[in-house]
Amino acid sequence: MLTSLYIKNYALIDELNVAFNNGLTIITGETGAGKSILLGGLSLVLGKRADLSQVKNATEKCIIEAHFDIANYDLKPLFNTLDLDYEVQTIIRREILPSGKSRAFINDTPVTLDNLVALSGFLIDIHSQQQTQQLTQDDYQFKVIDALADNKSYLKEFSKGLVGYKTLQKSLEELKASKAELIKEYDYNLFLSNELNEINLEKINLEDLEAQYEELNNVEIISEKLSSAKSILSTEDLGVVDQLNLAKQDLTKIANFGASYETLKERLVSVGIELDDILIELDNLEENLSSDPQELERISSKLQIVNNLFQKHAVTEIDDLIAIHNDLKSKINNTESLDDAIVLKEQDLLKQNEKLNQIALKIHNKRKKVIPVFVSKLEAILSELGMPNAKFKVELETTEAFAKNGKDDLQFLFMANKGSSFNALKKSASGGELSRIMLAIKSILAEYVQLPSIMFDEIDTGVSGEISNKMGEIMKRMSSKMQVFTITHLPQIAAKGDSHFKVYKTDSDNVTHTQLKKLKEDERIVEIAQMLGGLTITDSAMEHAKQLLH
Structure with a gap:
């Protein structure tokens, strides 16, 4: 207060x-x-x-x-x-x-x-002529009926559930929009993924592949040069190995004359051993070297595919292609899994829909139950207020769509005089009638809720x-x-x-x-007397004022 x-x-x-x-x-x-x-x-x-x-x-x-x-x-x-x-x-x-x-x-x-x-x-509620007009508005009419029906807890539960329902709706719409967008790209992504999948990127070593290509593409030159190298090293009398052996014999003869001579001899021995290994390796390479046009074609083709993929995806490393491939597979999987996500979301939405319908039905039933009581009380008070022929009707109809306070349409209908017909309150009640109706409704509300x-x-x-x-x-x-x-x-x-x-x-x-x-008491008497008869206060006005007060 x-x-x-x-x-x-x-x-x-x-x-x-x-x-x-x-x-x-x-x-x-x-x-x-x-x-x-x-x-x-x-x-x-x-x-x-x-x-x-x-x-x-x-x-x-x-x-x-x-x-x-x-x-x-x-x-x-x-x-x-x-x-x-x-x-x-x-x-x-x-x-x-x-x-x-x-x-x-x-x-x-x-x-x-x-x-x-x-x-x-x-x-505090300041009731003015402007507020009286609220009586003709749907929101206020619902507030009146719901206050009498004690729907506060159900309305709160419904409002919270409606927020969740709309959130689910939005999420479902986003999923469907995402699916529609991904479907547009699905075929192209699948083509790119298959293209990368065929090349088996994880098993490609680009350096090895390029080395194999260079070897197969230059077999004749390699064979010629290996043979030439062996000849230089091992030709009898003139080859590097024989010449090295002669030098080693010379140094062996003087090795005892000083440490430096001994060291040089040992170094030549090491070089000899290394040359022997090189000759063995040259023999092996020459023996294993062979021309394979089909393998050359296969490797050349694979390198060409890799280079084409580099160019298509604007990258230069195999790891980059692998990352792109993984991303494509993820998009494809997302597209294929969206249907499951949409089905689950639709199921959640259906459950929430059923829950809201149950709450809305409870709200509706409580409204329906209290309306006859409200109408009876309202008509009785309006009769006291000089409107004995006033009749009220509250129409309550269930709708398909969810509103913010349930699934009902509500309308206050009013008939002021006998022989007339019911019309919407805002069309059938005068300003004075609306004021009395509002007073009557406020007095009824005071019985049910703490205003x-x-x-x-x-x-x-x-x-x-x-x-x-x-x-x-x-x-x-x-x-x-x-x-x-x-x-x-x-x-x-x-x-x-x-x-x-x-x-x-x-x-x-x-x-x-x-x-x-x-x-004060005596001042009230004077004030009411003035309200009765004007500034000139008569004895009868004073007496009437006292009667009204007491």
């Missing part, structure tokens, strides 16, 4: 600090006295955007601060979500600086307007007499379960209040100021 309101430097208000009690609070005042200013200041606390033109003195800061007792509102989870410190006595403050900048605070923590709106909607404090802004416009008395009684009943404010011009309603405030203007130094005063 709203426990106090402080306003400084706003519109015609210099400074105002007022405390409120529970129950029914009446606010009265002459037209133009500034009741709308009071509502405007309170609206800033609820998240309305600030305007520097609303500041009384543009050189000073404007402050609007409201204190709320939120012990009965179960708002700890919301405070946690908004990352705010929870306080039973919560303070909301708005400031408009001379620069035009606006700031908002909840329990002295700076907050955004979005966060302010998220919280304030649970604290925030509510402020009725002249909801009694266009009614008088006994109807206004009934409206006052309804608001009085509501105030037993919640805090109710009503701005009124009707004495029958004003007399029902537990407390009564008067908005009025004063002039000082050619400046107009708006004031708010809590009326």
